[in-house]
Amino acid sequence: MLEPVKVGVLGLGTVGGGTVHVLQRNAKEIARRAGRGIVVSHACAKEINQTHPYSVDDIVLTEQLTDVVNHPQVDIVVELLGGTTIARDITLQAIANGKHVVTANKALIAAHGNEIFAAAQEKGVVIAFEAAVGGGIPVIKAVREGLAGNQIDWVAGIINGTSNFILTEMREKGSEFSDVLAQAQQLGYAEKDPTFDIEGIDAAHKLTILASIAFGIPLQFDKVYKEGITKITQEDVQYAEELGYRIKHLGITQRSEKGVEVRVHPTLISNKCLLANVEGVMNAVLVESDALGQSLYYGAGAGALPTGSAIVADLVDVTRTLTTDPGNRVPHLAFQQNALVDLPILPIEDIETAYYLRMTALDKLGVLAKVTQILSEQQISIEAIIQKEPLCGAPHVSVVILTHKVVEKQLNQAIQAIENLEGITGEITRIRLEILDG
Numbered sequence: 001m002l003e004p005v006k007v008g009v010l011g012l013g014t015v016g017g018g019t020v021h022v023l024q025r026n027a028k029e030i031a032r033r034a035g036r037g038i039v040v041s042h043a044c045a046k047e048i049n050q051t052h053p054y055s056v057d058d059i060v061l062t063e064q065l066t067d068v069v070n071h072p073q074v075d076i077v078v079e080l081l082g083g084t085t086i087a088r089d090i091t092l093q094a095i096a097n098g099k100h101v102v103t104a105n106k107a108l109i110a111a112h113g114n115e116i117f118a119a120a121q122e123k124g125v126v127i128a129f130e131a132a133v134g135g136g137i138p139v140i141k142a143v144r145e146g147l148a149g150n151q152i153d154w155v156a157g158i159i160n161g162t163s164n165f166i167l168t169e170m171r172e173k174g175s176e177f178s179d180v181l182a183q184a185q186q187l188g189y190a191e192k193d194p195t196f197d198i199e200g201i202d203a204a205h206k207l208t209i210l211a212s213i214a215f216g217i218p219l220q221f222d223k224v225y226k227e228g229i230t231k232i233t234q235e236d237v238q239y240a241e242e243l244g245y246r247i248k249h250l251g252i253t254q255r256s257e258k259g260v261e262v263r264v265h266p267t268l269i270s271n272k273c274l275l276a277n278v279e280g281v282m283n284a285v286l287v288e289s290d291a292l293g294q295s296l297y298y299g300a301g302a303g304a305l306p307t308g309s310a311i312v313a314d315l316v317d318v319t320r321t322l323t324t325d326p327g328n329r330v331p332h333l334a335f336q337q338n339a340l341v342d343l344p345i346l347p348i349e350d351i352e353t354a355y356y357l358r359m360t361a362l363d364k365l366g367v368l369a370k371v372t373q374i375l376s377e378q379q380i381s382i383e384a385i386i387q388k389e390p391l392c393g394a395p396h397v398s399v400v401i402l403t404h405k406v407v408e409k410q411l412n413q414a415i416q417a418i419e420n421l422e423g424i425t426g427e428i429t430r431i432r433l434e435i436l437d438g
Helices: 014-025 027-034 065-069 086-096 106-123 139-146 161-173 177-187 201-215 234-242 304-321 367-377 408-419
Strands: 002-010 036-044 060-062 076-079 100-103 152-158 245-255 260-270 282-289 293-300 352-362 382-387 396-403 424-433
Touching: 002 014, 002 065, 002 304, 014 027, 014 036, 014 304, 027 036, 027 304, 036 065, 036 304, 060 065, 065 086, 076 086, 076 304, 086 100, 086 106, 100 106, 100 304, 106 201, 139 152, 139 201, 139 282, 139 293, 152 201, 161 177, 161 234, 161 245, 161 282, 201 245, 201 260, 234 245, 234 352, 234 396, 234 424, 352 367, 352 408, 367 382, 367 396, 367 408, 396 424, 408 424
Parallel strands: 002 036, 002 076, 036 060, 076 100, 260 424
Antiparallel strands: 152 245, 152 282, 245 260, 282 293, 352 396, 352 424, 382 396
């Protein structure tokens, strides 16, 4: 058997530790699959003297990143630094040194992937990033390789476990958003600053990558529409349930004749839909393609061993390609480098979907008639309408309306006109509604 491939790991935190753990625990099985052993020979860690639940006896530990990426014995660099500045520089340095790179850094790929892949192409090395989307779920490989014979129509996914946990707890336990967020932080599901998760930035990084490999377009994180879950109330969760829907924080990318939609936002989906039943911190991606139809990829979206599993799978893939001519390898973004098409990314105003609208109206004859008249004037048809009973003689009531499909800019005009009505108080809550039935 050939000499083992030597790996240098940048960062021995949760994911780095999980990667070393999986490599050591399943060493024989991995060697059988890869055709040779894969060992961690070097690692960079903030604290090199701490104890680990795996062996570091044969690993050269250092506090300097360059000691790993410049070492002549290291064949593959595993980048687990997070962020986009140092990670970008060190990844480009590894490429310049002729080393293959495996990364779990979705922000790095979404923001600098075009530059990194071009540099890798020129140098004849591979950048593998399965762990960047969906933790341990092999969704990148599925879309890029397993569905290579299909035209992909759309991808919709729960790709942030923190947001999914919060919405699940709000629905199952009747808790308010702020209480569940505090609970998620205590459990370690949410960071001290949870902005990336609850405002949709983390999901947008992942969706950028999925859109690119689904449709063969360059990575364009800056054009993704992002909306978080901070405005979702217990009222909305309950009304959605009454109407036969659940609210999920989805990343959706879809191709049409006009261009490509890439959007992250809270979404009402039928409670019979596969995605509606993905609970807690789990992730799931639903793909609609022309030959296969719908396929669902479900599993743990984070954690030491699940993410380590995806990184090791990439290490096996890279090991298999070490002797392959660079021109015959699987393209980084599924399509050959010279075949990427810069299709227009549609602004959110141009997308067409159905909507859930919740408003506070004066409990007075004629107010609701004026609301429906405005919707009619904007050619927006109503699928369902609920008017709740006023609480304890209060002068206002909650009104919930489900619309049929409409272009968002038309709805914006209708909402503005309704909010200006004398009998309507405050802002209208708007949540997009998707029928994910293919």
